[in-house]
Amino acid sequence: MYYRGEVLDFVNMLLTADAAPLMRSRLVFSSKIDIERLKAAVLASAQVVPEIFGRYQADHNRFEVLAQQPDDIVIEAQSPYSPENFDFDFKTGPQLRLFVIHHDQYDVLQAFMSHLLADSVGFKEYLYLLAKAYNYDDLSTVTNERRLRPVITQLQRQFSRPHPHADLPMNTVKLPHYQGINLRHIGHIMLTSKQFMRVRQVAKAQDVGISEAILAAYAKALQVLTGHTTITLPCPIDFRHFTPADETKTRVTNLTGTVYLNIKIDVDAPFAALVQHVHDLLSAERDRAAFLYRLTNLQKMNHTMPIGLMRKMTRRWVAQQPLSYTNFGVIDQQRLQFHGLTVVNCVFSGAFRENPLMEIAASTFAGTCTLSFNSIGSERDYQLGMKILENIQAQLLVWSQTSIVTAPAQPVQVANQAH
Structure with a gap:
């Protein structure tokens, strides 16, 4: 399935041609996160934002989604693993990676999103959506507005x-x-x-x-x-x-x-x-x-x-x-x-x-x-x-x-x- 990119996606591709266009967030939780529930939340959020599983095709300014496998996005690791050294390539892989770093009594979630898909506010919007999905909130009435024309x-x-x-x-x-x-x-x-x-x-x-x-x-x-x-x-x-x-x-x-x-x-x-x-x-x-x-x-x-x-x-x-x-x-x-x-x-x-x-x-x-x-x-x-x-x-x-x-x-x- 193909999803058309908008012009500002294309602009960010040009501006970050020499480096992976990453945005990063680090959430420290008070205790352990439920991994299976997180993976289910990723799948639920993809019903609203399917592009998270897509690879970006620069020659067509579009996202191609071949499959929706949450294991491609959710990655578990033990402290002191540093996901910053991961080889991010948004032209061959998904536009989102979620690293759950396990500590003794708590977990840290490091989320990385492609700037080809969203800006800083869009990144926050996705994490809010992910939280709603994790909480089993109904997302059936929520749609993602990516078009620039109405703006x-x-x-x-x-x-x-x-x-x-x-x-x-x-x-x-x-x-x-x-x-x-x-x-x-x-x-x-x-x-x-x-x-x-x-x-x-x-x-x-x-x-x-x-x-x-x-x-x-x-x-x-x-x-x-x-x-x-x-x-x-x-x-x-x-x-x-x-x-x-x-x-x-x-x-x-x-x-x-x-x-x-x-x-x-x-x-x-x-x-x-x-x-x-x-x-x-x-x-x-x-x-x-x-x-x-x-x-x-x-x-x-x-x-x-x-x-x-x-x-x-x-x-x-x-x-x-x-x-x-x-x-x-x-x-x-x-x-x-x-x-x-x-x-x-x-x-x-x-x-x-x-x-x-x-x-x-x-x-x-x-x-x-x-x-x-x-x-x-x-x-x-x-x-x-x-x-x-x-x-x-x-x-x-x-x-x-x-x-x-x-x-x-x-x-x-x-x-x-x-x-």
Whole structure:
């Protein structure tokens, strides 16, 4: 059985041509999970999202499902097994792998999903669906909406006259790459629930988003490290926010676009001014709605052009950025309940990128925010990544101690902003 891919699936295939396009989550349970029940849940969820068993055919932008064998997805192992070293190939195997790592008194579930099938929000949606199936909830009325066309229609109603796309000059910063034995590293750092509560309070007082604050701290960390004062960072935009929610539908699909922010850093200005600058840049990008212009054209290409020509055209429009950011957002504890189990901790992260490429991911569970990266590189490369995370954490914590947020005295300059 074949299932047609959407244009953003194809875009993610191009952007991750040199590495497996992974997303990773790690769930720590309070006790042991029922393996047979988990396998049954995988089969039940496949009635809604059959593509999890499919192999991706890049030459046709589609998923081919030959069989639905839960043993192909659910893999058991004993601690200290590291599934990160598994040979993921989504062009020959399923788009989902669930590793149950057995410890003495409890289990850890590490879930890996292909970015060809879904974005970060879609990955969360699938895990919520899996939990429902594990709980024997009725999934007969649930459908998976993967089509991009209804989203574009809604976007066109809200942005009736999008500006033509104009590429901003990129001020791409590249990290150094240190020689050594290349290994897979997992780096993370946490803001405790108390610390993150303060960050949220200050963000609310300044009327900015948490992602905008993290991006500002990311840019500041890179400025401190490299000396560059103008840095381009990609910022994800979830198109689900522009369409009404439907409880009978899940969206295990790619519905996230990217805008590029040219962030100008005044080394003498307070961090609050930099956060405001990032907020203004993102607001301007949303108003321009250039992402809709690009999205509409990609959609037309997906239905009219041969794959080979589409690949050539898309590569001109969409460039792989060495530094990226993804936000998994808040993990809904109520929707991530598995019968008889308590999820003690849950962290999401992005793909393993080979240094000097780097992707920072943010996710929030039980009020605690985790910043993470997965990398392939030397020990010094890993230490550099940790240094960036620690700098981001420090910037946010200092900002969170601001008792009274005031607007900057002078308007912040918007760097290279096209209108």
